[in-house]
Amino acid sequence: MAGAFKALIVTVRQVALDHVELIVEHERLRDATPGQFAHILTPGTLRRPVSFSRIDGGLGRAGLLVQVVGPGTAWIAARQVGETLDMLAPLGRGFAPPDPDRPWALVGGGVGIPPLFSAWERWGWRHRAPAHVILGARKAALVLMDADFRQQAIEPLVTTEDGSRGIMGTVVDPLRQWLSRNPDGQVMACGPNGMLARVSALTEGIAGPVQLALEQRMGCGIGACLACVVPSVPVGPDGPGYRRVCTEGPVFQREELAWSWI
Amino acid sequence: MAGAFKALIVTVRQVALDHVELIVEHERLRDATPGQFAHILTPGTLRRPVSFSRIDGGLGRAGLLVQVVGPGTAWIAARQVGETLDMLAPLGRGFAPPDPDRPWALVGGGVGIPPLFSAWERWGWRHRAPAHVILGARKAALVLMDADFRQQAIEPLVTTEDGSRGIMGTVVDPLRQWLSRNPDGQVMACGPNGMLARVSALTEGIAGPVQLALEQRMGCGIGACLACVVPSVPVGPDGPGYRRVCTEGPVFQREELAWSWI
């Protein structure tokens, strides 16, 4: 049985205020895909889902970039090199590989950025059409992984709500501009629901696929409990259908989701 | 307000298999009396009551000799020098000082021994009549504090149930013999309920006071919740009265208790 396993923590690094990235290692992480996640044991009643911020399939290493928002993430962020994290992984449906010949926008907000970085790391080098990375944050101190993108040979466009770094505002305006220039483009996005709703609305009708990675509170993480659902098509007279983020997501095609209900 | 306080752990020492004695220090321990106890915060929902195994009023130091029987005592026994224990103390009614001119028997079983040692330490040196210490244990490895008594100038009589040390059997036979020689004696005893019931029966009618220190599961530890009661006189047609171990005890006069109900 491929049950839970203990991944060794090989690196811990503070990446921003209240944000820590851990690199963990285990052979079962070898075939992790960008957009997939690990379901991590913490002292609470439930495990905590965290996306992969980077994946080195060869070494079986993956990154977990965690924002401390409560007891579970605080506990994860306090782990030390040499300790292990008990996890179920890799879980969920990750991003489908981008078409290398179509313009590609990667749009991330807050801790939605890490899965996009892992997508760029995996597929950026073989991408032939232009690519554009838009990263949003509340303020300069909270911009995540921009240096990582730069290291992987792309200059991300940064937006901050207070204008303390990059363009003042959200990722929405730069994306609108990009879409008007690239109506044949494809989009990957991850971030708060409000942001994803805007991305979904803006991208209606574009030619390429739009992949959105969602969050939802989870129970089992493996498809058994139906806790982690999001409203999705078809929408009937009495409401939407529900799909599981843990197995049918976290990455959905925009057409699958019922945004008016989310 | 004299609320809970944090006593500094100044010594930790393993005294027998699964038995650890900690010495803690705080000025509020200065007027602790033998037979009283500390109500100690552990990770559980309730504090844990532990008697004082020794008291140095001058230094404000007290001993806590703990047998590991569950999560709370395991946690206490795992503390290190330099850490603190959060406690309400000293609590309860301790032993009344013995009459120095009356033969005195101290009878202890298992973790009932520590409070008797603190009584001997406090009052032994000024005792003029003969004194006799009887210590019971299941087996040799579990005999507690016999060396401490020896250091305080008295040779305890040791009984073990398997005969692996001292006399084979329980404290009951030696006590019976002592009582037949000392019908004018006084007795202090602490140990399992079964042992105390025998002590109570044996000492019926002796001239001196018989003080028994009891245990009971506790809530508040300070007399407010009525959790820690033991059956006591008067016994009515519908049952006994109930007294609180935490405030009316832990030390009771044998006449106060309703042994047929305990």
Added chain:
Amino acid sequence: MDLTVHLPRNLILKNPIIAASGTFGFGPEYARFVDIDRLGGVSVKGISPEPWRGNPPPRVWETPSGLLNSIGLQNPGLSAFLAEDAPFLRTLDTVVIANIIGHTVEEYAAVAQALDREPAIDAFEVNISCPNIKAGGITFGHDPDAAYQVMRRVRQATDKPVMVKVSPNMAEPWTVAEAVVEAGADMISAINTVIGMAIDLKRRQPALGGVTGGLSGPAIKPIALRIVYEIARRVRVPVIGMGGIQSPEDVLEFLLAGAEAVMVGTITFQWPDRMEGIIEALPNVLARYGFQSLKEAVGAAQRPALADEEGLAP
């Protein structure tokens, strides 16, 4: 921030934190450890006309995030209370609530009547979740009609503010709340403990001398919040919430669910001064969640209508 709570019949609390009945004795026990006058109020241990013996020990047992107790409402009875405890309570500068218990409607009324004249007592909490031997083991608290009768007689016996304490051990506790409000209750307090049990594996017996016991502590907080929420949307009188409160955030959950004040019990055994700590922290925590006043938080999470819950299954 002003933490004063105005309750019916001019009952005014300095702040919304009240010591819960049965966990705070009759007051003097904790006086060494807590500055009682800083509390919003104290609900004393249940009082019956005659002394009650209570249940055989053990009377407490730990459970995950919870505490089982089977005290069995041991108390010295009305005359002993008046002689020994009332004098101390008269010296307190906080609201003192008499928690009253009885086997019959008349017993409740007798305690209320006697304490109506006692200046130490500012209000009553009628505890109707104790066994009613006369009615064959069905408790008053599970029968709206019986609860109504109790409250009606208590109302005749006193003009002081009266709250009725509701049991969680039934399908629809609000039916009892509605009945006692109809009978003149000024407030509802909720919840009493949830019936539970533990097995002592070593002795191969029920762990508690009383076989079953009442579960309290954080384990029951979700149960308590739901009952407070349901009662608050159905009755027009203030609700005093309780069950598992440990922190100012827990207090906020109860306020948002609809409680105007709260009672704090089990946590006091671990941290005698926690209630004071909560009172101190409350203004900041209210502000952190964007509330300008205590009042603003009360019921802030109530959904508008009852209708939208129909058809939802747990």
Added chain:
Amino acid sequence: MDLTVHLPRNLILKNPIIAASGTFGFGPEYARFVDIDRLGGVSVKGISPEPWRGNPPPRVWETPSGLLNSIGLQNPGLSAFLAEDAPFLRTLDTVVIANIIGHTVEEYAAVAQALDREPAIDAFEVNISCPNIKAGGITFGHDPDAAYQVMRRVRQATDKPVMVKVSPNMAEPWTVAEAVVEAGADMISAINTVIGMAIDLKRRQPALGGVTGGLSGPAIKPIALRIVYEIARRVRVPVIGMGGIQSPEDVLEFLLAGAEAVMVGTITFQWPDRMEGIIEALPNVLARYGFQSLKEAVGAAQRPALADEEGLAP
């Protein structure tokens, strides 16, 4: 030590550990993580005649030692179950229990009848704690007469072993147990989740999309043990206990309280292989507490008569 459990109508479990309904999907989800054939049995997610949509998210929320859920019995309905899930279940070498739900007596009967012919299904668990919209929001599970009607129709529809799952959200759950045994139930399973609620302070709203939810996990273990104990002393059929089981010691508590087998739910989310661990450890733990066989532990903490509890108050 032999862990086999013999239940009515020749239902034989390899061991007393069954995966609880709703926490184990329809089987295949956990097949990657657990050796399902080692379990005593699996109770699948509740099945209704037509698909149920379930409640809006969020559907889970953590509480102290507990979990609130408001899944709302989402399920794909009977035909999808037969087409997509039954084939996998037929491959299992363990007892498969179909948990059935409905809005009406006839809906329960329809599922039972259809699955009576399905070889994947070895037994039924009738879940009568879901809302009965036809009866105005009162659930079948809180009304012994309605429960009796459901069980009687299910009994007519199948000769396979049937257990009825009892709700804890009422004063006397055993009245329902007694009624369904009267109507032909072969076993009782207890308990379903306890209704509870949490407030999301940040959003100033009930935390769950369904407003209220069902509380599970260690927090409810004392409530579950008490109900199992009370039912086991009143009905002559086997009781399957559950609620907060995390360890072999917890299993023993349920056995001593009177359960013949147990179900394990919430802990599986944290530790998918915990059930296997419990099965492995159980013989040693039974022996440590002096039991020569599983059977010997069942009901070992039951007190002889009902009478001795009279007059005891929590």
